[in-house]
Amino acid sequence: MVRLPLRKLVSIMSSAASTIPHGRRRSREGFSIFPYVLLTPAVLVTLLIVFLPMAEAIFLSFHDYVVWRPADRAFIWFGNFIAAFQDEVFWISFWNTLLWIGITIPAQALLGLITAILLNRDFFWRPLARALIIIPWALPSVVIALMWRWIYDANYGVLNDILFRLGIMQSSFPWLADPDTALYAIILTLTWQGFPFFAVMILAGLQSIPKSYYEAAAIDGASNWQQFRNITLPGIAGVLGTAILLRTIWVANSIDVIYVMTGGGPGYATHTLPLYAFIEARSSLNFGYGSALAVIFTLMLTGLVLVYLSRVNRTLD
Amino acid sequence: MVRRQSTFRSIFGTHLPVLAIVFFALGPYIWMALTSFTPQDHLLQTGVALDPQNWTAANYERLVGRTDFPINMVHSFIVAIGTVVLGLSLSVTAAYAFSRFRFPGRRVLMIKFLVINMFPVVLLILPLFVIMRRLGLLDTHAALIIANATVAIPFSVWMMTSYINSIPRSLDEAAMIDGCSRLGALRKVILPLILPGIIATGIYIFITSWNEYLYALTLGGRNVRTITVAIQTLIGEYQIEWGLLTAGGVLGAMPATLLFLLIQKRLISGLTQGAVKG
Numbered sequence: 001m002v003r004l005p006l007r008k009l010v011s012i013m014s015s016a017a018s019t020i021p022h023g024r025r026r027s028r029e030g031f032s033i034f035p036y037v038l039l040t041p042a043v044l045v046t047l048l049i050v051f052l053p054m055a056e057a058i059f060l061s062f063h064d065y066v067v068w069r070p071a072d073r074a075f076i077w078f079g080n081f082i083a084a085f086q087d088e089v090f091w092i093s094f095w096n097t098l099l100w101i102g103i104t105i106p107a108q109a110l111l112g113l114i115t116a117i118l119l120n121r122d123f124f125w126r127p128l129a130r131a132l133i134i135i136p137w138a139l140p141s142v143v144i145a146l147m148w149r150w151i152y153d154a155n156y157g158v159l160n161d162i163l164f165r166l167g168i169m170q171s172s173f174p175w176l177a178d179p180d181t182a183l184y185a186i187i188l189t190l191t192w193q194g195f196p197f198f199a200v201m202i203l204a205g206l207q208s209i210p211k212s213y214y215e216a217a218a219i220d221g222a223s224n225w226q227q228f229r230n231i232t233l234p235g236i237a238g239v240l241g242t243a244i245l246l247r248t249i250w251v252a253n254s255i256d257v258i259y260v261m262t263g264g265g266p267g268y269a270t271h272t273l274p275l276y277a278f279i280e281a282r283s284s285l286n287f288g289y290g291s292a293l294a295v296i297f298t299l300m301l302t303g304l305v306l307v308y309l310s311r312v313n314r315t316l317d
Numbered sequence: 318m319v320r321r322q323s324t325f326r327s328i329f330g331t332h333l334p335v336l337a338i339v340f341f342a343l344g345p346y347i348w349m350a351l352t353s354f355t356p357q358d359h360l361l362q363t364g365v366a367l368d369p370q371n372w373t374a375a376n377y378e379r380l381v382g383r384t385d386f387p388i389n390m391v392h393s394f395i396v397a398i399g400t401v402v403l404g405l406s407l408s409v410t411a412a413y414a415f416s417r418f419r420f421p422g423r424r425v426l427m428i429k430f431l432v433i434n435m436f437p438v439v440l441l442i443l444p445l446f447v448i449m450r451r452l453g454l455l456d457t458h459a460a461l462i463i464a465n466a467t468v469a470i471p472f473s474v475w476m477m478t479s480y481i482n483s484i485p486r487s488l489d490e491a492a493m494i495d496g497c498s499r500l501g502a503l504r505k506v507i508l509p510l511i512l513p514g515i516i517a518t519g520i521y522i523f524i525t526s527w528n529e530y531l532y533a534l535t536l537g538g539r540n541v542r543t544i545t546v547a548i549q550t551l552i553g554e555y556q557i558e559w560g561l562l563t564a565g566g567v568l569g570a571m572p573a574t575l576l577f578l579l580i581q582k583r584l585i586s587g588l589t590q591g592a593v594k595g
Contacts, residue, residue, distance in 0.1 A: 049464075131581055135343060
């Protein structure tokens with residue numbers, strides 16, 4: 001008989017004693033309806049206020065439905081979808097959406113990355129700087145649109161004033177009223193609004209990289225750039241990927257800032273797909289066509305959403 | 318020599334760049350605030366007043382006295398508080414279930430809550446309008462609270478789950494050995510411990526509801542006009558009176574900004590926790 005020290009024996013026995021009922025309890029709970037009872041209110045309410053309306057949107061998208069004449073709501077199969085693909089404004093909005101996301105997201109990410117690297121350094125007013133930098137994130141989109149309209153204002157705007165004083169421009173320029181610059185002006189606004197989110201996410205990623213990696217690399221004579229490429233970038237790749245996905249989905253969805261800044265104009269210069277859907281419903285009250293546009297746009301986003309969900313799914317246990 | 322070089326580097330490598338970014342982040346807001354203190358005629362003749370001696374509260378007095386701004390703030394407040402109550406009350410038990418039990422369908426349900434936040438607002442806003450019209454709820458607080466809850470419930474379920482996850486299971490088990498029921502353990506042990514998390518989540522829901530614009534515009538507007546819709550209407554009515562408009566912007570953004578500064582630390586740790594792991 002192998003003699004075990006008493007203390008060890010006790011610890012083995014007590015751990016056995018604690019695992020057996022623990023395991024039994026867990027397996028019993030596995031079949032209990034209790035968690036479902038706890039979840040019922042939230043699940044029911046979201047089904048009712050999110051998934052039911054979604055079904056309604058899909059239903060509407062197959063109909064010719066204008067709100068002020070609800071009597072002749074006609075089922076027209078894919079009529080709205082076919083009409084969309086033949087609609088010139090649809091394609092203008094589509095390309096605007098791509099251009100808009102294609103510039104805004106990298107700009108936000110880059111500025112966020114620079115901000116995060118700076119905020120990761122040790123300096124005495126770092127907490128203050130971090131708190132101040134994320135303020136754009138907290139502001140209502142209407143206020144953001146308002147203050148940037150004021151900055152871009154053709155007559156009294158500070159942007160024209162600065163450019164004039166620097167001698168770059170001779171006369172004032174209507175940034176939001178000119179079809180060539182309106183979209184880019186909004187992109188700058190959205191970059192400003194969104195970069196704090198990236199900064200905060202990337203900063204969290206940076207802080208999870210052990211300092212010893214950099215010390216070891218420095219001892220081995222790695223340059224700053226080499227350290228950035230081989231330690232920092234791989235260290236934040238996960239966070240950066242998640243942030244880019246999330247942000248792309250959100251920026252693609254967001255229409256409030258554009259709607260207040262230009263209303264989609266001048267002409268169709270700042271129409272994006274979701275904005276076009278919204279305007280179609282709000283101004284033309286054409287809810288059938290508007291819903292079809294919204295459904296098409298949602299399907300386009302689905303790919304990105306699936307990538308994001310599969311990333312999250314890995315962490316769910 | 319070395320020390321001087323390092324102060325030089327820290328000024329040009331850290332302090333000045335950070336200062337530039339802070340300036341970029343705050344500049345538009347500060348400019349708006351300065352404009353709101355500038356008298357209207359000063360604004361038209363010489364531009365925004367940088368000298369505090371020229372400042373005036375006239376724009377704010379006019380805003381509060383002549384427009385419906387105070388009433389709009391009350392509407393925003395009712396909607397935001399309603400959303401907070403609805404969002405929090407439904408999500409605590411759901412989050413406890415996600416955190417403490419492993420049951421068939423858990424993943425699917427968690428993903429269900431996550432995917433809601435990915436839906437485009439336009440996809441929901443059109444049918445919600447049709448449904449609210451059918452129910453006769455258009456232009457009521459209830460309509461806006463329900464619409465805001467579409468975002469608030471899933472968000473708070475996820476935040477709460479991450480807060481409860483950070484509390485060791487052994488605490489519930491100890492409470493249950495001492496004779497508590499599951500619900501008793503949730504109420505007496507878990508709730509007090511996650512109270513800071515509940516408050517942070519509640520404040521964040523308050524901020525997003527306060528800031529929300531599209532639902533408020535589409536489902537409300539006449540009787541129930543929230544602050545964001547009111548600001549947008551001001552832009553239409555007072556085209557060039559930027560002093561008045563910016564005063565509205567400062568006032569409208571004030572509650573959300575202050576609350577955000579208050580909870581930013583806790584909120585950020587909650588938000589980034591999942592992302593860093595992922």
